[in-house]
Each structure stands twice: as C-alpha cells, then as structure tokens.
Amino acid sequence: MAITVNQIAQKCGVSRTTVLRALNGGGSVKKETKEKILQVAEENNYRPNLLARSLNHGRTMSLGVVTINIENMYFVQSLNTINKEADKRGYFTNIVVCDESLEWERKLIRGLAERQMEGIMINPLNQGSEFEEFLLSLHIPIVCIGNQVSEKITTVQVNEMAAAMDAVELIASKRYEQIVFVCPPLEVQGQQNIYVHEQRLKGFKAAMGIHCGLHSEVVGKKEFLPDIERILSGNPERRTAFLCSGDSYALTIKQWGEKKNMKIPEDFGLMGFDDISVLQYISPKLTTVSTNLEGVAAAAVVELIQQIDSEEYSPKSIILNYKILDRDTL
C-alpha cells in the first residue's frame, strides 16, 4: 500500500542507499538528487515501516501496558501519566485492556511480548509462582503496579498497610466505636491477585489490635450490602464507620445509605481508598486515601526504562508516599 524506499529508488533511478541518505540524512547526496527524492517521498506520502526498522536494529521503542477493567477506573487514571512519561523518553505506549479474565491477561502479555515491546507494565490480576515463571520466561523487562507478583519482579506501590493503619487512626480519632473493613471477596485469595487489598487488610487488623476497645468486622463478599444493613441495624446506637478497600465500594454503600435516607457522616462514617477521579462529582466529599496513582505510574515508567537500559538489573520494590485525605464523610 504505502510506498517503500525501494520504490522511491526505482522512481528516481538511484539506489536505496541514496534514498535513505536523502531521507534520514546520513552522508552527502547531490542537491538535485536529494530534492527529487524528497519530492517523490512527499508526493507519495512516504512513511517508514517501523516494523522493518525495528526488526533491523532490534529496538521498537515501545512499551506495553495491560490495564484491567476500565470501568473500575482504578489504574485508568495512570494511563495519561504513563503515556506522557514514556513519550518524554522517546517511547511509544501501547495499551491493551484486560476484562477481568486471568487467561486474557496472559494472552495479552504474550501478545505484547511477541510484538516486541521493550518493556511491559501490569497491574496484575494473576498471581502465584506459575504466573511468576511465565513472566520471567518472557525475558522482558516488566514492572508491576500495585499488585505484587513476586520479589523477582519490580513492583511500584504505596505502603498500603501503613495507609490502612493511618486510616484506622483517623477513624478512631473521630470517636467511632466500630470499624468495618469492606473489601473484595476473600475467597479468591490464591487464585486472583488481590495483593493490595490483603495489605490493607493486614494494616486494618494490626491497627485494630492497637485499638482493642473498638469493635471490628471484616466484610469480604461480592454482595456486601446485606452485611452492611445487618451491621447497622444490629446495633443502631453504636457509632460505626466503614473503611472500604476501594472507593467504588464506598460509593456503593453511600448510594445505598442515601436510599435509606441515612445521613453521612451522621448515621455512619465512610472512608475509601484510591481517590479515584469520579469523586470530584460526589458530595459530600468522600474521605479517602490517595494512593498516588500518578506518582506510581510515573515511577513505573522510569523504572521500566531503566530496566531496559541496564545490562545488570536487579528487581526492586519501590514504595511511594500515600496521603490521607480527611474530607467530609467521617
């Protein structure tokens, strides 16, 4: 379809080498020849075939990103940042979306590898040693964002455990008598990567150990609203706050509470995690934890490229700062 260097050479009656020199400016070319070549290239919309070029010198200058479930919005916010940071360093970013299926994720990662991405960023859904081996067998620089897979693979994250502990501190300081931790189904542990939630849960439990005077409960199910209802109606006068491992859980509870004509924070306290961008449209402002999505994304790119560039690279665990956002729902 598109014109090639060879064809230009033919049209101009010169060799490809000359055409390339005129186009990419290596050596010297006679003025007239050069002009003619450039003109022909222009007229025919010449545009280099990057596949061929990459094949040749073994570099694609492209990074791959595997995104989960766009609807959840977690991670999506990072995409812009990743894109810009990569571009600054001369890399093109290819994003693929993975709709919550473990197989798809593997398939996509392999697809990116086969397309010779020089490095891949994932917020992995898979986990375990088999997946670890799979990733390692690719022999491609990889950076995990958020969820950790193994110590052999660089992960960029915030200290989720400490964040959860701080969150509990904040809630406790507001004189709640009961704190309920809401997170995704815990049954999937061992199958699906819920590392960040596990870390937060650990932090929650540790903090509750300190505040042993407080009641606590963990709700980790798909259908969690019945539990919320049970908890609130079981002991209506007890001041209860929900700490949700993910803003979307908090928003769901908020929605439910409002339908029941309950006021937040008067009737119950609510706190989320991640500070997803939708929150700007929600009032009262949700108290939450900023897990520094942009910062994490930027760091991931930097680290990935460093990994690409270095001969000897040893995997790291990069921990960034989180921030407690004390807003209006506690």
Added chain:
Amino acid sequence: MAITVNQIAQKCGVSRTTVLRALNGGGSVKKETKEKILQVAEENNYRPNLLARSLNHGRTMSLGVVTINIENMYFVQSLNTINKEADKRGYFTNIVVCDESLEWERKLIRGLAERQMEGIMINPLNQGSEFEEFLLSLHIPIVCIGNQVSEKITTVQVNEMAAAMDAVELIASKRYEQIVFVCPPLEVQGQQNIYVHEQRLKGFKAAMGIHCGLHSEVVGKKEFLPDIERILSGNPERRTAFLCSGDSYALTIKQWGEKKNMKIPEDFGLMGFDDISVLQYISPKLTTVSTNLEGVAAAAVVELIQQIDSEEYSPKSIILNYKILDRDTL
C-alpha cells in the same frame, strides 16, 4: 534475547524450514526430529517475532485506537467492547491515549500507521479539510466514532440531533418554562472537533423553534457556573431545566446546586448526554440520553474490519439508535 527459528535449527542440526514445519505444522516431519525441535523450542521459550512475521506477509492483524482524555470517561467505556469485538475476529487492539492536544493526536495516528496497524479508530479531536487530507493520505482504513471529520471517512454515531430534539420534548412535557443548553466552549469551533455538540445544539435549536413559547438560552463556555447562577437567580420562579451536552457538565451543575442547598428536580431540572458509567454512583439518578457507546464501538470494529477486507470500499455514515433515559432529575 529470545531464541529464533534459526537458532533452533542450528541446535537441532536441521534447516529452519524443518523447524517451521514442526512448529507451525505445514508439511510432514520425522517424528523424532519434530519432538526434538518442539522440546528445544519449549525449553528456550520460543515465541515468534510478530514483527518479522508481519513484515513478511504484510499483515499485522492489529487495530489501533486513539482515545481522548481518559478522565472524561466518554469513549473509555467503549474500549472494552472494541477490544472484545476485535479479538473475536482475530485482531489485536492497541490503544493510545491522547491528552487533548491536536498535535498529539496526529502524532499518535501517524505512530499507529507507521507501526502498520491495519485500521484505526478515532474519536477525533482534530477537524477540517487539512486533517481530512492527513487521514486520507495515510491510505489506511479509518473509522471515526462520534465526531465526524468528513464524508470521505466512515463515521459511526447516533443521531445526535434527533436525540437532542427528543430530549427537549421530554423536558417540555414536564412543564418547564425555560430550557438552557449547556455545552463546551463554542469559540473552539473551527479549530477543535466538537461535531457531536454542534449536532446536539442544532437539535436543541430546532426543537426550541417548535416550542416557541418556552424561554431558551445556550451556555457554551469553560466557566459556565456563573451563568447558571445568573439564570437561576434572575428569574427564580421560572421553572428551568438544563440540558447538558455531556453528563459531566450535568454532574458539575448538580454538585454546584447541592452546595447551594438546592433540590433537583424541585429547584431546577437537569438532563445529561451519554450515560457515562459513573452515573451508577450518583443519586438522584440523572436523566440522560444513552448514546449507545457499546453499540457504536462494536459497529465501528465491524465496519473497520470490513473496510480492511474489501477491495472496493466506499465510506459510510452509520447511525445507531440512542435512547432517552427518563430518570429522576426532571
């Protein structure tokens, strides 16, 4: 880094042809040879270099998608659908994000073309004949989603004008006395592609021509809240509804109204456009128009692939159904 067919051939003491036959299963290979080859390939994690393969037979089986401003969420919802539909037909989907810059968009499109995407989907930010020429000069199948660029390039959309008219009908039927149309800054017309908003505005004006007893106004500025305030306070007893060309405008107004302790729909009516996924977290439920993001996305993929497959293709304009969602803010 990764092992190649040639290397496998060497290791096994056969020719590449034989290796390929064993791997891809063309002709027949002696059992032992085949086993050995497969074993070596397995051990060394052989994985075909798709760049080379593509270079060879001129097909990449990849589609490119250019997404705008992820934060806005419009279009983002389509990504999953695009991905799945493309996969069904054997195509890999590469997404790139464009952060609201006209130059970036061009750069990304060119990048996708140079990487030999077989087709590209865009919700274009650019517009005008120069951009049209740019796209055509690529000589690559292209489908525009939502915003139209020109009749020479296939566009998939809903009938925005009719949708806006229906929206006005709905509002009028609820006995509002004034309808205000809120849309992005109109100054950018001619520079930036706001085709869908223009269509909706046309529909709005046409419908208001029919309902000439009603007051109407158009607000198209970046900072529109002052106008909202002016309109509402200027004539407080006049029943006013805002028809927003985009749910995010509606959410912003809703947010503002609630801060002022106004009730919706008691104090003013509110209607959006697009039915973005965030709405699930918002109450009262926003009345809006479903612009059938998933349907549009699916149709775009089908059309793009058809364009790729056919020798003779003439650009079309594909119009899908929209749906008025009469919910709780009118």
Added chain:
DNA sequence: TTGTAGGCGTTATCAG
C-alpha cells in the same frame, strides 16, 4: 557523491 552486499526473523516456493 553513489552503489553493492548482507542481515534482522519469518514465511512461501520450489526442488531434491
């Protein structure tokens, strides 16, 4: 200033 030759990794064709 210009051209020739070889290679990147894969595939297709044709000949043994």
Added chain:
DNA sequence: CTGATAACGCCTACAA
C-alpha cells in the same frame, strides 16, 4: 521427509 533460496522494508558497513 528435508533443504535451498528469495522475499518483506529497512539499515549499516564497505567499496567504488
């Protein structure tokens, strides 16, 4: 059953 050979489009020596 197996193996040369050429080709995809680009790039880099090396030679003229």
